[in-house]
Each structure stands twice: as C-alpha cells, then as structure tokens.
Amino acid sequence: MSLKAVLFDMDGVIVDTEPLHRKAYFKTFNQLGIDVSEELYTSLTGASTKKVCDTLIEKFGLSETYEEIAAIKRAHFKDYFYNDSEFDLISGVRELIQHYYENGITLILASSATMTTINMVFDKFGLEKYFSGKISGADLKESKPHPEIFIKAAEMAGENIKNCMVIEDSTNGILAAHRAGIFCSAYKSYHTHNQNYSLANMIVSDYTELEVDRMSKFF
Template identity: 80%
Template sequence: MSLQAVLFDMDGVIVDTEPLHRKAYFKTFNQLEIEVSEELYTSFTGASTKRVCETLISEFNLSHTHEEITYIKRTHFKDYFYNDEEFDLIPGVRKLIEHYYENGIKLIVASSASMTTINMVFEKFGLENYFTGKISGADLKESKPHPEIFLLAAEIAGKSLEKCMVIEDSTNGILAAHRANIFCAAYKSEHSHNQDYRLANIVVSDYAELEIDEISKFFQ
C-alpha cells in the first residue's frame, strides 16, 4: 500500500463551523441593529471576517471600525463554539483519522481557517496527537485554489505527491489539489451546496469509503 500521507481540509471535512459562523454573524447584526438579507449574507461565503466587516460598514454606513465588529463577531463565535450542543465532528471522521493513524499514515491539516480556529477545534475534540502538522492558509501568501497549501503540506509530511491524498469538500480546495497534482477525494455531505466535484478523483459521502482497503487500488 503506497498511500503514505493524508492532507485534510478542516471546515466541512473534519467539522462544520458554518452554522456557528452564521449564528455569530446574525447575533452581531442584531447587536449593530442592521437587517442583513439572506442574499447579502450568502455573498459573504468564503470571504475573510475583515472583508465582511468592511462590507457591512460601507453598506450600512456604520461608525464602527472593522476591528470592533470583528471582535463582537469572534466573541459570539467562541461562545457558540464551546456551548452549542449541536456542534460536533463530521460523522465518521474520528474513526477515519484513527484508522489512518493506526496504519502509520502521516496526517496534516491544511485549512483556510485561522490557526486560532484550527487549534480550538483540535483542543476541543482531542485531535492533536494524530496529526504531524497544521497549516493555516491565513499564514500563506496564496489561498486556495492556489496549490501552495497542499504542496507545503506534502513537504511537511515528507512524502512525495503521488503518495499523498487530499480530502476536500469545496470547489476551490478540489481545484487546489488538482493543481498540486495530488489525488483528491471529495467529501460530499448533506450540507454541501453548489460545489463542483468534477476535478476530484473520487467523490464519497461516507468516510468508510476512504479506508485503506477501499482506496488502495488508486495507490499501487
């Protein structure tokens, strides 16, 4: 079996923080006394908190700075992160992580999330011991769909590209893996909307399909 490293995206693959971000944003909008339409909120998908806050300031003529709004939003997010009872790991992912770890496969997280959020997730769910490395796209020059994050992850794992696999759930992440020439498994959940899986090597909706026996045929 020549699969030697798995490079995990985090949001939508290990956890789904989108519902928490949504609750935190809408609580922030209430606090700022602004009415944000679903259409405007949808346009924020994939944008940094700073950019969202700047948009709100210009759109609603707010007197706050983007730092002040970011602080309010992050405070609400943290509260939901630790106290929202529905927030958990994506079904089956812990079992898959343990399965790879027990079989000596190097695991790296390569996420666009901030390192603060990555560390919060790792601490809350006790994932630290399984992973060799963590990369936050926020610390890199280029962001997905640029391949930089996955090339760096393969380097940290110390494995050649053809012995690595990326697990992604977004169009940009799949494109980044494709551009890095790394085998990509797309995870399609019930929460995945409007993502393009055409460039993925395989598409699964159950993590059991990514166990070593299932995918070894791709890594001869």
C-alpha cells in the same frame, strides 16, 4: 506510488462549524446593521475571516476595520463553540483519522480557519496526537482557491504530492487541491449546499469509502 499523507480540511470535513460560523456571522451583520443576502454569504463559504470582512467593508462601505469586525464575530463564534449542544465531530471522521494513524499515514491539517479555531477544535475533541502538522490559511498570503496551503501541507508531510490526498468539501478547497495537482476526495454530506465537485477525483458521503485498502486502486 502509494498513499503516504492525507491533508485534511477542517470545516465541513472534521467538524461542521459552518452552522456556528453562520450564526456568529449573521449576529455580527445585525450588529453592523447590514443586510447580507444568502447568495453573498454562500459565495464567501470557505474564505478566510479577513477576506469576508474585507469584502463586507468594500461592499457596504463600513467604517469598522477588519480587526473590529473580526473581534465581534470571534466573540459570537466562541460563545456558540462552547455552548451549542449540537456541535460535534462529523460522523465517522474520528474513526477515519484513527485508521490512517494506525496505518502509518501522515496527517496534516490544512484549513482556512485561524490557528486559534483549529486549536480550539483539536483541544475540544482530542485530535492533537494524530496530526503531524497544522497550517492555517489565515497565516498565508493567499487563501483557497490558491493552491499554496496544500503545497505547503505536502511539504510539511515530507511527501511527494503524488502520494498525498486532500479531503475537502468546498468549491474553493477542491479547486485549490486541483491547482496543486493533488488527488482530491470531496466529502459531500446532507449539510453541504451549492458547492461544485466537478474537479474532485472522487466524491464520498461515507468516510469508510476512504479507508486505505479502498484507496489502493488510486494509489
């Protein structure tokens, strides 16, 4: 058994788009005239846009469709994505991606984000060449914490799940990796709040801890 493939979540792992999503969502809530509590917003962290919109429509009895709400939110998000000066890759992740790539590890992106957002991030930060494949949870029937996305990512990598590792930062993502039976490293940073890491195989707050030689004791 050895580490052959790493399955990356994107939000909170490669980039922190969470503040951008947050700003875009709250601007959208204002536009829709609904009052979303912190508790409700936190419970939706890591869920697909469709799941968030469906929850809001049901909870607040909104007349808008999922497509209409998603379009409003997407326009705000795009604005922040290109214009928010604080938006950048998470510290140390580019070096880790390059390190895996140079060591012949297959990299797959497995994110709940839409493929449009994934491609925006990959283009903006020049990540395309390092990854062998990308999966958007928005294109799947089930979203995290269902394990489908990571099972598909391992298949895409062409590796046995025993030789794969997931890097995640959210309760739902960690639970999905656990249910898929894949080793999960939880990345915990100063901007991570209210997430449960109890099912992760290890917790790190510095990406150098996930370098190949350091992982050899697990694989």
